[in-house]
Amino acid sequence: MAGMPIIDLHCDALLKIWEQKGNLSFADSEKLDVNRNRLHEGGVKVQCYAIYTPVDLPSESRFQCALDQIHYFYTEVLGKHPEMKQIRDWSDLDRLQDGEIGALLTLEGVEPIGNDLKKLHILYQLGVRSVGLTWNLANLAADGALEERNGGLTAFGKEIIQFHNERKILTDVSHLCERSFWETLELAKYPIASHSNARAVCDNPRNLTDEQAKAMFAKGANVHVVYCTMFINDSAPTTIDDLIRHIDHFCSLGGVRHIGLGSDFDGITKKVVGLEHAGMSQKLINELLKRYTEDEVRGFAYENFLRNRPV
Numbered sequence: 318m319a320g321m322p323i324i325d326l327h328c329d330a331l332l333k334i335w336e337q338k339g340n341l342s343f344a345d346s347e348k349l350d351v352n353r354n355r356l357h358e359g360g361v362k363v364q365c366y367a368i369y370t371p372v373d374l375p376s377e378s379r380f381q382c383a384l385d386q387i388h389y390f391y392t393e394v395l396g397k398h399p400e401m402k403q404i405r406d407w408s409d410l411d412r413l414q415d416g417e418i419g420a421l422l423t424l425e426g427v428e429p430i431g432n433d434l435k436k437l438h439i440l441y442q443l444g445v446r447s448v449g450l451t452w453n454l455a456n457l458a459a460d461g462a463l464e465e466r467n468g469g470l471t472a473f474g475k476e477i478i479q480f481h482n483e484r485k486i487l488t489d490v491s492h493l494c495e496r497s498f499w500e501t502l503e504l505a506k507y508p509i510a511s512h513s514n515a516r517a518v519c520d521n522p523r524n525l526t527d528e529q530a531k532a533m534f535a536k537g538a539n540v541h542v543v544y545c546t547m548f549i550n551d552s553a554p555t556t557i558d559d560l561i562r563h564i565d566h567f568c569s570l571g572g573v574r575h576i577g578l579g580s581d582f583d584g585i586t587k588k589v590v591g592l593e594h595a596g597m598s599q600k601l602i603n604e605l606l607k608r609y610t611e612d613e614v615r616g617f618a619y620e621n622f623l624r625n626r627p628v
Contacts, residue, residue: 329584541579
């Protein structure tokens with residue numbers, strides 16, 4: 318493993334594997350931005366794997382879709398690669414040995430559980446440790462970033478956050494609309510933004526306003542910058558410098574000890590030049606080292622997450 322270790326809070330490799338019915342090699346498939354070889358090459362020490370169920374799936378099929386993706390997590394990611402170690406307890410992060418890579422399940426939107434908290438319990442038992450209440454639209458828990466009415470949490474959404482708080486599950490704010498965000502921040506013990514940038518730098522409703530970012534930092538919560546070009550800038554091509562502008566901005570708001578990385582690899586088609594897959598992750602680290610101290614860059618890469626995780 319080369320360079321500085323990285324904790325990446327978001328990728329969609331499981332969705333790609335599910336779409337191909339398990340016929341992608343997690344070891345070395347070129348179709349996967351995040352595969353075993355690229356994780357080693359890029360120095361990624363911990364990778365979070367999102368479970369995302371496509372919007373065009375019928376509601377009744379979504380829980381099975383989530384379970385299928387978890388099946389591939391266990392059989393393709395963990396099962397064939399003994400150096401991939403599942404993170405089920407936050408202290409597992411401290412037990413990773415040289416050459417091992419931590420793998421952690423997350424849920425991108427609670428659409429798969431419908432209105433049944435028992436299903437969330439099942440996903441928790443299977444290893445899900447970070448949950449976003451919505452994708453971009455509305456569901457039975459909350460309104461998302463692209464829901465025009467900007468409604469907040471439902472009673473069910475508040476029940477889910479309580480479930481998270483009792484089990485030290487991260488509550489991910491990345492896809493919430495503003496009202497849902499503020500209500501979540503008030504209730505959640507362990508909020509995080511797994512893949513969001515600064516709206517002041519790129520005006521996209523998926524990005525955080527300065528007020529939101531400062532409130533996250535004040536609560537001790539991390540914001541993980543995302544490599545998706547539409548959340549970085551409005552012009553092509555998008556460079557690593559363009560991405561770093563978001564880190565610069567969050568630092569200017571007091572976030573230097575609360576910034577992390579959340580690539581969104583395998584969920585994005587347009588890539589940052591020089592940062593097209595997980596194997597290139599150290600290029601971002603090297604550019605950051607030209608601008609920030611080694612201690613600060615270690616924070617962005619992994620230490621801020623380790624310091625601010627649930628205990």
